Amino acid sequence: MKLNIAVLPGDGIGPEVIAQAVKALKVIAMEFDHIFTFDYGLVGASAIIKTGNPLPQETINLCKKADAVLFGAIGDTKFDEDPDAKIRPEQGLLGIRKELGLFTNIRPIIAYEDLLNKSSLKVKQIKDTNILIYRELTSGIYFGARYISEDGNTASDVCKYERFEIERIAHQAFKAALSRKRKLTLVDKANVLESSRLWRRIVKEIANQYPNVKVNYMYIDNAAMELIINPRQFDVILTENMFGDILSEEASVIVGSIGLLASASIGNKYAMFEPIHGAYTKAANKGIANPIASILSAAMLLDHFGLYEEAALVREGVDKSLKLHITTPDLNTKYDNISTTKVGDFIEDFIQNPDETNLN
């Protein structure tokens, strides 16, 4: 298969972790006789520094020409601390989600057997947890009208949803549930928000078309608790943009580190793959950033193009690295100083020689 991949490393630890994902994809291409090409573009704070724009038109063009986008991370503490900044790295990420129409964000939450005791939660609590979060990604309060009064004393944001925006992701989530445990939980705040009531109404309608999927409805406050006290109750979680942001980052505690969480953002024409962690400016260029979320995002990319065997091999490599403690310091209690690159190298070696790779 020929795949033209746009790579946007972004800020902070983005470039380091994305380099490992690219390495994994390159060795997959070699082993399976695919042709993957990689074209790099600017986004986020690094794009602001070089071009004044967090999402240069050139980057958009690059992504639209590509078969898929591999995204690192954006953000910079400098901007976080300045609420008055008009140009912000996040505009790069939000802009690209909107420009490419990536309305469905899929975030798998899997409690890895080898990491169970790394979690803040008790092992018995999280064992066998396997959740797929479907987060709406191009609407809601992220993209509604914003307002700041001239005197700077009043500000507002609008959370708006339209029927078609809910329907298209809901169908995808229901279909995903069909191939899993056939359970779907809609998370909303329908006891307060009109937009949540729209979600609930539409999901109820659509549920009739999927009689084999058991649907339940949960308020976001309650879901934030239930995710911790009984995560195994969930199969597919469907939710709007902001609640999905909160729940998915919270869910990282089940997996043991946010450095493990991959995601796919899918639209009708384009697809982007990115770790859910941020740019962690403080950890940049120290070789301590966990590349696994990026590498698993590359595996989601492979799955997206039907390269299931390839994706499975990448995941096996990740599993093996976890089993053998070839992991960055966020996860490692056995070895010191296993660097970002070293983890990437190990997984690259594994892909070449799945049966021989061991600690060396």
Added chain:
Amino acid sequence: MKLNIAVLPGDGIGPEVIAQAVKALKVIAMEFDHIFTFDYGLVGASAIIKTGNPLPQETINLCKKADAVLFGAIGDTKFDEDPDAKIRPEQGLLGIRKELGLFTNIRPIIAYEDLLNKSSLKVKQIKDTNILIYRELTSGIYFGARYISEDGNTASDVCKYERFEIERIAHQAFKAALSRKRKLTLVDKANVLESSRLWRRIVKEIANQYPNVKVNYMYIDNAAMELIINPRQFDVILTENMFGDILSEEASVIVGSIGLLASASIGNKYAMFEPIHGAYTKAANKGIANPIASILSAAMLLDHFGLYEEAALVREGVDKSLKLHITTPDLNTKYDNISTTKVGDFIEDFIQNPDETNLN
């Protein structure tokens, strides 16, 4: 002291748990020679059934005449399942918060020594956690304009904040921090929301007036994770309405049961005290509802009127009940069938005879 308390038991388990809080207050009045009077009002689904209105004018009048309000819970699964209901129990609760101007909601999160192993989290994770959440309660997306299009296919909610709404609660939160560990965390989503940037800007200004308080800023998605992986980093958390709703219910996992979380809602003229749990219709009238959140809310009421010794005694009663496993089934792994009333009776006895109360 003479206190006239408006009691709004509400729906589901509300009446059962509030009865225990009233019992505790009555025996406190007796032991300390106070005169507490209790007047009951309707709110929520039970008010809808009897009057068609989730917040009858009579109830508002009752609360405005009173020195404080003791609130149970509202909600009914019947309404939860019907996104088309125009009249909803929640309007009773939101209406009363607005009518009484209860803009500051205070929710203490304390990891009780005797309950550490009840939590889904590892003991070492939560030990010594003591957080005070300051949640803005009368503005934000809870009270912004709502819209639903005539064809029912578009819906929106507005999250709006004004300077004075942020300032008044921020000052209270900073003052609280001064009497604690002098740390304040503002939780927002300033990388996306204009209203969050307003919060961040104003809190930064106000921080200058409290040089002894260490302030930090955290995005809500990150906070939802940090609350679980490192809860001890927090002292006072200040946040807007919706984020406070989510974080405080999530934080119940630290305490071990949402049945333990009390809250105070304070305005310039009025004050209301309520457990943060909901109506749990399914658990109603079974004698299994945990009354401790309500009893601790009564303790917060006593504190509010400067009755510190009285409040402390109520809390000691609660501690003792936890130590001796006189708790409802949500917490109890030792005894079966300790009912809501039995817990209330135990704490009542303890208040009368702090030195003699034991398991009987």
